[in-house]
Amino acid sequence: MWELGEHFRNYADEYRDAVHEHFFNAVPESRQVFALSMRDTHTSMAPALAWVLEHTEPGEPLLADVSAKLTQLARDHRRHGFPAEIYSQFEHALVAGLRVLALTQYQYDFARDVIHQVCEAMAKAAREADSAGEAPAYSAQVVAVNRPTRDTAVIRVEAGLAVPYQPGQHFPVTTQYLPGQWRMLTPAQPADGTGQLIFHVSSAGEASRSLAHAQPGDWWTLGQPSGGIGAKDSGRGESVIIAYGTGWATARCVALAALKENSRQVPRIFAVAGSPGAHYDTYFQQNLAALGIPVRRIVREEKDPWLLNARELAPGADYVVSGKPTDVVVNEVELSTGTPPRFLLVGPAEEVAEGEEKLVQRGIGKQQIDVLSWGRDGRWQPEDYAALS
Structure with a gap:
């Protein structure tokens, strides 16, 4: 009806x-x-x-x-x-x-x-x-907080027991100073059985901003993980991830999982940010490159905003400046021969929607594109049924 x-x-x-x-x-x-x-x-x-x-x-x-x-x-x-x-x-x-x-x-x-x-x-x-x-939720304590830019926090929590999840899944997260409000966060590393999780939190919306200002000793509540990026299929062609902003956390987790499993199909990653300093994890990205997973950095503007308070990039961490990051991706990915590549776009909803539209305009079929996104308030925007949560 x-x-x-x-x-x-x-x-x-x-x-x-x-x-x-x-x-x-x-x-x-x-x-x-x-x-x-x-x-x-x-x-x-x-x-x-x-x-x-x-x-x-x-x-x-x-x-x-x-x-x-x-x-x-x-x-x-x-x-x-x-x-x-x-x-x-x-x-x-x-x-x-x-x-x-x-x-x-x-x-x-x-x-x-x-x-x-x-x-x-x-x-x-x-x-x-x-x-x-089955545990209805997990209690985890914030043990370390790193703020590489004014707008981004890298937060490590410890649950004290194993927390199982798959790369690309997200957890509903709340804390005592966010009564009744939950935000979906994606771990930046695969589950390892120790109960330690790392989240990259962008100050998008009031609730997410509160989480980004966490302090060691805070306690978070994590619900059961959900969502994901679908089953791996080595016959689906090259895997290309376009990560916008803190969508990099998902790309990072997928890349580490591929290395851990000795997968023959490691993802090709394009990380998109507003300016060079907004690429907040370049030392880790350079380490990935040394292990065979290069990360192509794209920035929309050459200069950082003066309030960004960004750290220096890792040595050798170059980038390309383009107001049309999707064009950079399409120009560098082989589309004309073999099995078509599979694209995963992850990040803020507006950027993901723009990227998907541009890919389709360049001849990429929608069946080749998966998306994971969240809105301005930090709430995830998956397909209709997932919004049930």
Whole structure:
């Protein structure tokens, strides 16, 4: 029901507020779990439900891929600390909120049926994760903070136990001074069984800025990792990563994983930044080059902003200046022969969207392009279903 999904999107704020009014009255203790500002609370709830409505036929059960994504979402939401039984009360709130949408009886009945299936599927997934002994979240202490530029922090945390994840996955992260607010951060190195993780945090938005100003001794809460960059396939041609800003963390993690696994298909990396000093990890990049994974640095402007407070680049860390970084990539990657390369674009949403558009204009098929991005406020912008979190 595409028209019903669109209706939910158009009245997302009104529906969300009505649902919360009912839920917080029914379960008062739940209020402390969410952000203090109502406008920052459950912002993706209505779009997520709209997506499910659009992918469900009247009278039919949820599609397998929809159920799979709801299962992942339920596992993710265990980080909030609610028992699986909460879904029955949340179902009542979701149905009660329908009153603000002025639906026809047919639309109301359909939406109520889908909501019931959604909550049943998520409750089941949460109970199964509980029974399997899966940790709902990890507590990690900040042990080191490095600020290579005014806008970027490299933060090391220790969880005290192994934290499994795959390269390219991101963790929902919060801390005591961000009540109810979570930001998605991607580790900059593969999981190693020690419980140590490194995050590159850009000061994008108030919440991310707060995380970037962490101090040793702070405690962070990490939910279960999600997302990712898809399965490796050595038959898909060259792997090319275009990393914008702190999207470099993902590229770094993928490169280290390839070296660790002695993979024959190491990625080719292009790192894009606004100016030379914004390439904040050049010593590590030079070490990667010595191990056979060169990093091509691209800058949009030749001079650093005077407030950037950047450190000097590593010896030999050259770069090319271009206002059109995608053109540099396409001109240097072989496109005319053999298996087409696979592109991964990761970084701020505007830059990733621009890069994807430019690749398509240069003849790269969309099926050859994967994207991982986040918005100005630091929130990740993956495909529709992932916004459920």
